[in-house]
Amino acid sequence: MAPRVKFTRDEMVQAALSVVKAKGISALTARAIADELGVSTQPVFTCFNTMEEAKREVRAAAMARGITDITQKGRQLIFTFDERVDASALLAVCTMASYRSRTQLSAGAAPRLTLYLQPKEEPLTAAGDLVDALGLHENETQQTEGAHPPKEETEHEK
Numbered sequence: 001m002a003p004r005v006k007f008t009r010d011e012m013v014q015a016a017l018s019v020v021k022a023k024g025i026s027a028l029t030a031r032a033i034a035d036e037l038g039v040s041t042q043p044v045f046t047c048f049n050t051m052e053e054a055k056r057e058v059r060a061a062a063m064a065r066g067i068t069d070i071t072q073k074g075r076q077l078i079f080t081f082d083e084r085v086d087a088s089a090l091l092a093v094c095t096m097a098s099y100r101s102r103t104q105l106s107a108g109a110a111p112r113l114t115l116y117l118q119p120k121e122e123p124l125t126a127a128g129d130l131v132d133a134l135g136l137h138e139n140e141t142q143q144t145e146g147a148h149p150p151k152e153e154t155e156h157e158k
Contacts, residue, residue: 089137
């Protein structure tokens with residue numbers, strides 16, 4: 001009998017984030033998470049009672065990125081951020097092909113991003129997708145910066 005592989009909730013969320021990054025929130029299924037981890041769907045449902053719970057976890061992980069408000073005005077979603085937002089991740093999301101022509105970024109004490117919804121696009125899904133993309137780009141930025149720690153100044157540079 002093969003040894004039982006156990007995954008932490010955080011590992012499950014990270015696998016879910018990888019799925020969302022590659023295919024979008026609509027592709028997040030128990031099978032997709034299981035495939036990402038190389039296991040059956042059983043561990044996924046041991047960790048999450050429902051896929052809605054998994055999606056909430058993914059969104060909560062991304063919401064920790066500094067979003068203070070999401071307001072809908074007609075066919076626009078307006079995201080307001082605090083000082084925790086990763087500016088390079090925010091710019092990366094705005095330049096993604098799927099957002100490039102439908103976002104507007106406003107700088108200021110509280111940066112704001114306006115997302116123009118596409119016809120028949122559900123606001124909650126659109127907000128979740130954008131939040132997920134922001135969180136994923138922030139994770140990439142942190143990993144890149146972690147891979148290249150800041151260079152210490154030499155005596156000559158001081």
